[in-house]
């Protein structure tokens with residue numbers, strides 16, 4: 001028998017701020033971690049506590065939480081593993097169990113926890129009624145109905161969070177709820193890593209080593225999430241990029257280079273700029289990015305675009321140099337922008353164009369201002385892996401590389417709640433969490449700052465002024481040497 005309170009049986013679920021998750025997310029294997037190994041005091045408290053997680057979460061930072069039951073079934077239990085929930089409840093194989101998948105949501109509807117409850121079906125007892133009532137979380141209902149019970153921790157550790165960059169990046173705990181002498185419920189709680197720090201003492205902190213090898217270290221990674229972010233950003237920046245290419249007239253059959261092309265970048269515009277007799281090449285040091293760029297180029301049918309895994313200098317560059325060398329959001333992620341711009345100029349023929357498009361974080365601010373914004377922005381800038389104000393330095397960088405007739409343009413953007421970029425700073429706070437901690441930041445402070453900032457950015461009156469998007473271009477002087 002399958003009773004489904006949601007009225008249907010979808011293969012997966014979707015929740016705001018979460019890549020579509022499959023039900024496996026509720027049962028993914030746990031990598032055991034000792035409670036004392038979690039660096040965050042809040043995490044240790046949540047994991048070790050034998051009280052209501054909902055109340056602890058609400059009191060610590062999230063504010064009021066609501067429950068959303070995603071699926072609820074009554075099925076015969078199957079004893080598959082040693083720690084099978086039904087077995088832990090002392091039920092024989094084949095006995096019916098209630099299985100409930102739910103999420104605790106914050107005020108914006110973002111999941112703070114994903115929960116799986118397995119319980120003995122007993123509609124006549126208060127405990128049994130709680131588990132089949134989709135309007136309350138278990139902890140809240142037990143507390144409000146003053147039902148005597150005790151919790152027994154079974155395991156804690158790390159497990160996958162749907163769509164997260166790294167595997168086993170979320171804290172998970174499993175426990176039994178006993179009433180008298182009987183265990184009546186098994187509960188597994190998986191905590192959103194944006195809310196509950198999963199950083200442990202077992203994980204060695206990444207060491208910031210500002211050496212030459214870092215030139216190729218793109219710290220935002222090449223996850224599916226980052227691919228989607230870059231493609232969305234490409235759409236956003238397309239009008240500005242198109243305006244730039246209009247300012248760079250190219251000869252018939254021109255050859256152009258895009259350094260750090262990402263999953264598409266400007267390759268479609270560059271293909272148009274070089275024309276059917278010309279040739280554009282996208283370079284990227286990340287193999288996955290090149291794979292995605294191949295898919296984009298094939299999908300758009302761009303017959304005059306080639307892709308090469310690697311950076312500059314590149315054997316793909318003809319001896320005489322190309323007519324245009326371009327980069328977008330490459331220098332901001334690199335510790336040696338001077339070297340890259342010099343390499344770009346070296347790849348360009350005398351008289352050819354060198355062009356760069358980069359952000360300058362100086363203007364990136366929310367209005368009304370908020371201290372959490374300033375603090376997080378400063379902490380992230382320290383570990384970003386490049387100069388976040390490099391946009392402002394573009395004219396000088398080009399001139400120092402022997403580029404002449406340098407021109408500059410800039411574009412500004414504003415966001416409001418609901419826009420993708422409204423929450424980019426807290427998104428970065430998640431991506432750079434471990435690096436900030438390795439740099440000395442306290443996980444609990446980061447957590448509190450991120451929570452407070454998300455709250456502020458969700459307010460209908462809060463707008464975000466984007467970092468200034470700066471474009472600079474010029475012609476390689478005849479005398480420039482590599």
Ligand SMILES: C[S@@+](CC[C@H](N)C(=O)[O-])C[C@H]1O[C@@H](n2cnc3c(N)ncnc32)[C@H](O)[C@@H]1O
Nearest residue numbers: 216218260261262265284285286289311328329
């Ligand atoms: C922020 S992404 C920008 C992608 C693309 N230009 C765009 O505007 O969407 C930066 C890209 O540069 C690549 N990258 C980083 N350092 C590089 C280097 N030294 N040479 C070539 N590619 C590099 C990264 O792998 C990443 O794909």
